[in-house]
Amino acid sequence: MPEHPAYLRHDQTALYAFIGSIVEGVAARRSCAAYSPAAIHFLDFIADLAASSQKYLSEWSVADSEEFEDRREDLGTIRAAWKELHLLIKPALDAGTLQVPSAVIDGIVRRFHDLPECAGTDFALFHTSEFNYVQVRTADLKRISAKVKKLILDAPEFPPDLGLIGIPYSQGRTAFANCLVAHEMGHYKYRGTKLESSLKARIDAAFKSLPGNSDQKPDDASKDALIKRLTLWAEEIFCDLFGVMLIGPCYTYAYIEAYDLSAVLDYSGLISDERFLPRLQFYDTYPSHMFRIQQQSLLLRGLSWWDCIEKNCSRSSTLLNAIQGIPIETHIKENPTQGKYIPLLDAILPDIKEAIGEAFDGVDDEFVSFSRLNPTVQNYLANGVVPSTLNVPIGKGTGEVMTVTASPLVLLNSGMEFYLTHLDDLIRSIPGEDEKRFDCRLHWIRRIEEWIAKAIEDESLKKEVSDVNPNGNGNPGPPQA
Amino acid sequence: MMPLNALRENSDMVAMGERVHYLSLALDARRALNAIRAADKGSERTDELRESIRAATESLDILRTHADFYAKLSPEHYVQYEEIQTLREVVSSSLDPESLIQSLKSLLASGDEKPSAEDFGLARKFFRALESRALHHYNDPASSEAFVA
Numbered sequence: 001m002p003e004h005p006a007y008l009r010h011d012q013t014a015l016y017a018f019i020g021s022i023v024e025g026v027a028a029r030r031s032c033a034a035y036s037p038a039a040i041h042f043l044d045f046i047a048d049l050a051a052s053s054q055k056y057l058s059e060w061s062v063a064d065s066e067e068f069e070d071r072r073e074d075l076g077t078i079r080a081a082w083k084e085l086h087l088l089i090k091p092a093l094d095a096g097t098l099q100v101p102s103a104v105i106d107g108i109v110r111r112f113h114d115l116p117e118c119a120g121t122d123f124a125l126f127h128t129s130e131f132n133y134v135q136v137r138t139a140d141l142k143r144i145s146a147k148v149k150k151l152i153l154d155a156p157e158f159p160p161d162l163g164l165i166g167i168p169y170s171q172g173r174t175a176f177a178n179c180l181v182a183h184e185m186g187h188y189k190y191r192g193t194k195l196e197s198s199l200k201a202r203i204d205a206a207f208k209s210l211p212g213n214s215d216q217k218p219d220d221a222s223k224d225a226l227i228k229r230l231t232l233w234a235e236e237i238f239c240d241l242f243g244v245m246l247i248g249p250c251y252t253y254a255y256i257e258a259y260d261l262s263a264v265l266d267y268s269g270l271i272s273d274e275r276f277l278p279r280l281q282f283y284d285t286y287p288s289h290m291f292r293i294q295q296q297s298l299l300l301r302g303l304s305w306w307d308c309i310e311k312n313c314s315r316s317s318t319l320l321n322a323i324q325g326i327p328i329e330t331h332i333k334e335n336p337t338q339g340k341y342i343p344l345l346d347a348i349l350p351d352i353k354e355a356i357g358e359a360f361d362g363v364d365d366e367f368v369s370f371s372r373l374n375p376t377v378q379n380y381l382a383n384g385v386v387p388s389t390l391n392v393p394i395g396k397g398t399g400e401v402m403t404v405t406a407s408p409l410v411l412l413n414s415g416m417e418f419y420l421t422h423l424d425d426l427i428r429s430i431p432g433e434d435e436k437r438f439d440c441r442l443h444w445i446r447r448i449e450e451w452i453a454k455a456i457e458d459e460s461l462k463k464e465v466s467d468v469n470p471n472g473n474g475n476p477g478p479p480q481a
Numbered sequence: 482m483m484p485l486n487a488l489r490e491n492s493d494m495v496a497m498g499e500r501v502h503y504l505s506l507a508l509d510a511r512r513a514l515n516a517i518r519a520a521d522k523g524s525e526r527t528d529e530l531r532e533s534i535r536a537a538t539e540s541l542d543i544l545r546t547h548a549d550f551y552a553k554l555s556p557e558h559y560v561q562y563e564e565i566q567t568l569r570e571v572v573s574s575s576l577d578p579e580s581l582i583q584s585l586k587s588l589l590a591s592g593d594e595k596p597s598a599e600d601f602g603l604a605r606k607f608f609r610a611l612e613s614r615a616l617h618h619y620n621d622p623a624s625s626e627a628f629v630a
Contacts, residue, residue: 070514070605073612077507080619084504140501147508150529151515228562 004061023050033096038124041159048156056152091126103457107408120161127169135184136164139191163188175449179254186242195355203230206347232285250416262315269318280334304367314420377414386451388458415452502563503619510612538585
């Protein structure tokens with residue numbers, strides 16, 4: 001047998017070193033920070049995959065020139081797979097439990113567990129350098145991992161039911177901005193839905209139904225590109241509506257603030273064409289924020305939450321009311337190049353809403369609980385009390401109270417309502433504080449967020465205790481085998 | 482008819498941060514190549530070989546007949562936009578689709594209809610080209626985003 005060429009050993013070593021350089025220091029970093037169980041699963045997967053990849057490389061060889069031709073790109077393909085993982089490893093290591101808003105995110109994850117077939121899902125968090133919340137498409141990661149395993153037989157399986165979500169590195173301490181992770185959980189849920197598998201054909205049908213399109217060549221590459229664009233737009237709408245259904249209007253309020261969308265209102269609260277119309281332009285892979293917020297508003301109008309939104313005196317609520325009446329023709333008109341595609345998106349909105357309905361089939365929207373507990377939570381926050389354990393009055397004037405805890409969904413929505421509408425009242429009620437000073441406002445916004453996060457954390461601990469010890473006698477249950 | 486500017490649309494697509502689909506295609510091609518090599522060496526026709534060849538053959542067949550490819554794919558075919566475009570490029574650049582499909586189908590034949598050395602050669606050439614082209618797109622420095630939505 002001819003000797004394995006030296007130049008191939010060189011190439012193999014280069015790739016071996018590349019993988020080594022990626023995972024180098026992971027063990028050292030891990031010993032310096034605490035990570036969530038989900039993050040540990042992900043980092044363990046990386047370490048195991050590195051070991052199996054390096055073993056594969058050390059045994060990789062070719063016998064002759066023909067095998068060389070067939071197998072040389074194998075090294076490039078494995079290198080490409082590791083380049084993908086490279087993107088995720090440092091951000092995951094940076095996101096130790098001290099750096100991420102674990103209580104708020106945990107609360108939203110627990111809400112996600114209420115959805116059908118989602119009870120076992122967990123999410124590892126990582127940091128993004130841009131102000132963007134992102135979801136790593138774990139369905140793609142799983143698919144890639146399964147294919148890598150076909151080449152590297154002892155490669156590990158990607159952890160089942162694991163999602164990866166990126167949050168801006170600067171937002172670790174905030175509570176309300178992180179409501180946007182609900183959208184990213186929507187991306188996780190979207191994968192594998194009936195909507196995802198049927199959407200391309202549905203868009204194609206809508207395309208052909210438009211006047212003059214029935215004779216379009218079926219294999220037209222530009223039509224493929226159009227369908228691709230529409231599927232991306234549709235997924236974003238799905239995820240927005242998913243966010244609303246998952247955690248209620250606090251998602252939409254966080255979205256409005258993150259993109260400063262209330263800027264389109266004029267001094268008196270009416271829509272200013274000057275600032276509104278330019279914001280109607282769709283992006284290549286995203287619908288315009290105004291289209292997205294309109295869809296959220298229209299969904300909310302059909303839910304019980306709408307009464308609260310109408311009573312809310314914030315500018316965000318004003319926007320949600322005002323944007324409902326914008327006709328589709330305005331969106332089309334303000335998109336000179338992409339406007340012709342908007343009717344296609346409009347045509348598949350019912351499919352998206354149906355998919356949302358399926359995802360939340362049988363899931364309590366918790367509005368009843370919110371209505372019952374919100375006045376008490378507002379009262380607690382107004383008095384600077386962490387709303388962990390709520391004494392809710394029973395009946396009228398009897399003085400009797402019932403002690404309960406509020407769910408993360410209730411706490412986030414109550415907290416958001418307080419933040420949007422009662423911050424000034426709170427500051428004015430505190431001697432020596434001035435609601436016109438920004439440092440003062442910032443201080444009390446942070447306090448409100450901390451109170452809400454603390455209440456969610458306390459609720460989580462109580463739930464853990466009651467899960468371990470369902471009798472509720474305050475003692476831990478018997479040791480588990 | 483709705484005017485569609487194919488060049489512009491396609492250039493937009495390259496920047497969409499979906500390069501993971503190129504990696505997926507490269508891995509598929511690699512798997513097929515490994516299976517073909519094993520079969521050429523006299524191994525049993527494995528499920529690996531059957532799955533790889535069937536997906537590629539059916540996709541090529543659809544491309545050849547100019548049928549609605551992207552819009553109405555079944556999961557057995559290459560399903561992503563990036564995968565289909567790469568397949569189109571490889572076939573249109575240097576390979577005769579008719580001969581290629583015949584050669585690929587012969588690899589799945591049973592009984593006495595053994596594939597020839599030329600069939601193996603053409604199939605390997607196709608999957609090598611597919612893997613290389615997919616990796617070329619994957620390594621486009623402009624497509625730095627991946628996996629995220």
